[in-house]
Amino acid sequence: MQYVPFGRTGLTVSVAGLGCGGNSILGLAKGKSEAEAVQLVRAAFDQGVTLFDTAEAYGTEGVVGEAAKQIGRDKVIVASKARMREDGEFITAAQLEAKLDASLAKLQTDYIDIYQLHAVTPAMVEHVEEELVPALQAAKAAGKIRHIGLTETSPHDHDQLTLQRVLPTGVWESAMFAFNLMHQGARQDVFPLTEKHGVGTLLMFVVRNVFSQPGVLQQTVKELVAAGQLPEKLADDPEPLGFLIHESGAASLLDAAYRYGRHEPGAHVTLFGTSEIAHLEANIASILRPPLPAADRKRVAKIFGHLKGVGLDLPTRAKAPKH
Numbered sequence: 001m002q003y004v005p006f007g008r009t010g011l012t013v014s015v016a017g018l019g020c021g022g023n024s025i026l027g028l029a030k031g032k033s034e035a036e037a038v039q040l041v042r043a044a045f046d047q048g049v050t051l052f053d054t055a056e057a058y059g060t061e062g063v064v065g066e067a068a069k070q071i072g073r074d075k076v077i078v079a080s081k082a083r084m085r086e087d088g089e090f091i092t093a094a095q096l097e098a099k100l101d102a103s104l105a106k107l108q109t110d111y112i113d114i115y116q117l118h119a120v121t122p123a124m125v126e127h128v129e130e131e132l133v134p135a136l137q138a139a140k141a142a143g144k145i146r147h148i149g150l151t152e153t154s155p156h157d158h159d160q161l162t163l164q165r166v167l168p169t170g171v172w173e174s175a176m177f178a179f180n181l182m183h184q185g186a187r188q189d190v191f192p193l194t195e196k197h198g199v200g201t202l203l204m205f206v207v208r209n210v211f212s213q214p215g216v217l218q219q220t221v222k223e224l225v226a227a228g229q230l231p232e233k234l235a236d237d238p239e240p241l242g243f244l245i246h247e248s249g250a251a252s253l254l255d256a257a258y259r260y261g262r263h264e265p266g267a268h269v270t271l272f273g274t275s276e277i278a279h280l281e282a283n284i285a286s287i288l289r290p291p292l293p294a295a296d297r298k299r300v301a302k303i304f305g306h307l308k309g310v311g312l313d314l315p316t317r318a319k320a321p322k323h
């Protein structure tokens with residue numbers, strides 16, 4: 001595993017982070033048991049992963065807490081999140097405090113390393129800054145959380161306006177946002193801010209459906225051609241990103257996608273979600289491989305660099321997703 005400093009937090013994190021939500025929610029979405037999910041977390045730790053990203057909304061805090069207890073709480077970095085709404089209303093400071101206490105109990109711990117406000121829309125920013133930031137700071141002063149973070153809601157904020165608004169305040173220590181082969185806007189809009197303010201970065205939507213499910217990329221490209229956003233010649237290309245796969249390049253589309261995220265300047269943790277140990281091992285191996293060749297990265301930026309919002313699907317699990 002490779003480890004990097006996480007912004008100004010003083011934490012050192014593994015470059016591969018296990019996402020405990022997404023389509024797979026550690027396999028729980030596919031009928032696996034909590035005991036199997038604990039094994040998946042432990043397998044990730046055995047491969048050197050130290051950062052685990054869960055949330056109130058995922059229903060996996062209990063699993064992460066159990067695995068952390070078995071591994072040793074001080075050996076892992078636990079990130080969790082609070083939902084921003086209750087009964088359709090923005091949460092209050094008191095509700096945030098209650099959520100944090102509930103998360104601590106589920107995680108069987110007395111501190112959360114990175115506590116994040118989950119899926120903050122641009123419309124929530126004012127409320128977050130006025131009502132919730134003081135509550136987060138109080139929780140930090142009380143030792144219940146070590147670092148304050150926030151995640152964007154990528155499917156509803158393609159221009160990453162939330163992060164562009166909040167990061168210059170210098171309050172945030174961690175930011176989670178989307179970046180992938182066909183959604184590269186963070187290079188201009190977010191990374192310069194995270195670098196400037198020493199904010200730790202967690203990349204999501206690096207793969208999701210478009211780079212993992214057969215046919216989704218081809219269909220997506222067809223639609224982008226029809227919308228005039230990609231050149232006509234790509235419409236019937238069976239492998240629109242096939243140029244990335246060659247002997248000195250990527251081994252597969254997934255390999256290309258994870259390596260592309262991992263090596264973006266300013267990226268600290270590349271999150272991946274899975275329900276399968278074999279996928280976990282393959283993804284970690286990809287994240288640890290060198291950057292894609294410079295010529296390939298240049299071509300990706302040239303053909304797809306202007307796109308926004310590609311691959312930001314809501315989770316494809318049976319349970320109704322929130323974000």
Ligand SMILES: NC(=O)c1ccc[n+]([C@@H]2O[C@H](COP(=O)([O-])OP(=O)(O)OC[C@H]3O[C@@H](n4cnc5c(N)ncnc54)[C@H](OP(=O)(O)O)[C@@H]3O)[C@@H](O)[C@H]2O)c1
Nearest residue numbers: 019020021022023024151204207208212272273274275279
């Ligand atoms: N707003 C937010 O805060 C927010 C939103 C989205 C995501 N996130 C975080 O980011 C994490 C990562 O996102 P994500 O879960 O969508 O992960 P992802 O790595 O972008 O995509 C995971 C999808 O790809 C599949 N997959 C993974 N590895 C594979 C492999 N080697 N071969 C074939 N298929 C593979 C998974 O299915 P299998 O189960 O079959 O492997 C799953 O369907 C989440 O778990 C969550 O922690 C946060």
